[in-house]
Every structure is written in structure tokens, then in C-alpha cells.
Amino acid sequence: MSKVVAAMSISVDGYVGASDPEQWFPVHNRVHNWVFGLAAWRERQGMTGGQHSVSSDLVADEFTSTGAYVMGRTMFDFGEEPWGEEPPFRAPVFVVTHREREPLHRTGTTFTFVTDGLASAIKQATEAAEGRDVFLSGGASIVQQAIAAGLLDELHLHQTPVLLGTGVRLWDHIGAGWKELEPIRVTPGDGVTHLYYRCVR
């Protein structure tokens, strides 16, 4: 059964990125630095070597259980050039955007641009995933919309041990009303804590 999973690297105080553009790279690197050295992550980027660890195993699990990706337009715009001819997805990607565009074919990946909203993108991704999971890889806005609309089955937080004090909060714009979660994984990693939750629908 296909699940809809959102995964975010997040500081202990709930920030997933910088709001000040000049802080974009330092904050992005601090929040994600737990992942860059992992064998599973490096393999996806076409590199060899790296650390074999529980964190690497969890990243590998996320890759293998995913049948399709959904992402926001901002994330796609940041990634389109650096991801190059062989993007690290190896599965269909659905980009939520207001701008119509023909599908973009790359090695192992087709980017489909969805202009009728997140729920439609998740629906198309679920069909394309053929029973595997649909993975929301960000940015914050897409994940916030998915939480607010009750579209998530699981929320994977990769919590990095730092207080940033300012930035883009994952927990803004998630809608009114309590949303109960159930812990399904609490795992210490190397420079990160993996907290996986089931979203009670």
C-alpha cells in the first residue's frame, strides 16, 4: 500500500532553511550536513565511498521505498541545474507549480509539472508509484500544505542538534486544530536524530 511520506532535515528549534537569502547556503549546509557524508546519499549523487551507518541505512530505505516524488517549484528551480542530466531521483517527479511546462525527461527521471494543486500532484504520483511510497522532499511550503490538508501518512524528521534562532519554520501555516501523531521511529544517528511519525488521519 502506497504511503505519502514527507521528510525534512530540521533544527531542534524547527527551522528547515534561512529566510535571509544571504544565509541560505550556511543554513542549508548546517541543517543537512548529517547527510552529505553518507554512503547511501553519495551513491545517489553518482559518487563512491562515504559512511555506512544507521543513518545511511535509513536514507537507503527512503530511496528504495519511494516510487515517485512530489516537490515544490522553488525546490525544483534550485535543483534543475545542479541535478544535471542524471538527477538523483530515479523515479518520476511531480512539481507543483503555477507555470505550465512540458514534461522534462532526464536519465531515470521525468519531471511532470502539475498546475492544479498539491492534492492532484499526490494523486498522480500515487498512480506512478505503483504501490511504492510517494515522497515529499520539500520545500517547507509543500510540506506545510500537505500537513494542513491532512494528506500525509508519515512525517520523517531528521533533527539536527542546533538552535538556529531564526529562519523558515516548518511549523508555520499548518492549519488550525490539533493533529495527533504516533511515533514509529526514534533513532539516534551520527550528528542527527531520526524521528519518524505516523499522522493520525
Place this chain on the structure above:
Amino acid sequence: MSKVVAAMSISVDGYVGASDPEQWFPVHNRVHNWVFGLAAWRERQGMTGGQHSVSSDLVADEFTSTGAYVMGRTMFDFGEEPWGEEPPFRAPVFVVTHREREPLHRTGTTFTFVTDGLASAIKQATEAAEGRDVFLSGGASIVQQAIAAGLLDELHLHQTPVLLGTGVRLWDHIGAGWKELEPIRVTPGDGVTHLYYRCVR
């Protein structure tokens, strides 16, 4: 060696209480409900029974390692009456306030009112703790001040699996600049996840 420890029950989205007074009790109860049934917590309130579990053991550890408490005036005002003649501290308590007041003697506890700020209260509590830990039990404002001023050795988060969407955020007013943490405990409890961090000074 005496440590300065702050412990807070907190939702996954970082709220420790309600900002709307009408929501005070429901939010307080949702965030703290993991603790009410624990044997160690019940014993401190003069009750018997309750659950013996890893969470109860951790609460018992916090009680036994604490030699003195520091709290904010709002928390004291809420507690003064319900705590009654035998408050659950069994150690000196230092209340940070702007209002001078004579020390209040209760069974097992003396409340000392400190009008020259949090750093002074922590200093006095450290002397009174005689080598055991100084425990900041809240509210949010005192813990925020301690984080901003770099006065904490450890931060214990008892994370309850819910998104509240609104309320009093622990992570406001903690000052500019990144503050690195080191995970020292990642423990799944019953209806709560215990995340303990060392504050890198």
C-alpha cells in the same frame, strides 16, 4: 559538579503552552499528559500507584539529581495554591520576580524570591544545590532567557506526539546566533519521546 538543566514538555511543533487563556488547561494537559500516570511523578504529588516505565525512571532521575529549582514568577503564581503545604519539590526553590517578598517556608521547601535576575537566581540555586543539579522547571520565559544568556548545561525535551499549530513557542526570544547542541539521550517513552541535549558553551 552541579549542572544547570532545563526540562520542558513540548509538542513536536515546539509549543509548551497556550497563548489563548481559554486553551490553557487543554493544552497544558495535552502536552503534559505523558507524566500524570507515572509512578515517580505520582509519588512526588503524595499519591501512590502509577506506571513503572522508562519514562517514570527518567522523571525519578530528574528528581533525585536535582538539588535546587529555579522557576519564573508566572509558574509560581499558578502553583502556589495547588502545591499546598507540601509542594512537590523537596529542595530549595528560587523564584525570579520583580516583586520583593519574604521567603516562604513550606514542608520540605523554601521559596526564595530573587529580584536581581535569572543569573543571580541560578547562582544562588547552585550554592543551595550543594553539588547536585539546578533544575529550571519553566515557564517558557525563564528557559528562553537561560538559552539566550548561555546559562544552560543541558536541555531536556519531553516531546509529545502532537502538532498544536499555535501557542507559546519555546523557541522564541532565544537570541541571535546558532547554538550548537549535543544529543545525550534519545529515548522513546510511552506517549512521549525523551530528547536530552548538552548545550555547547
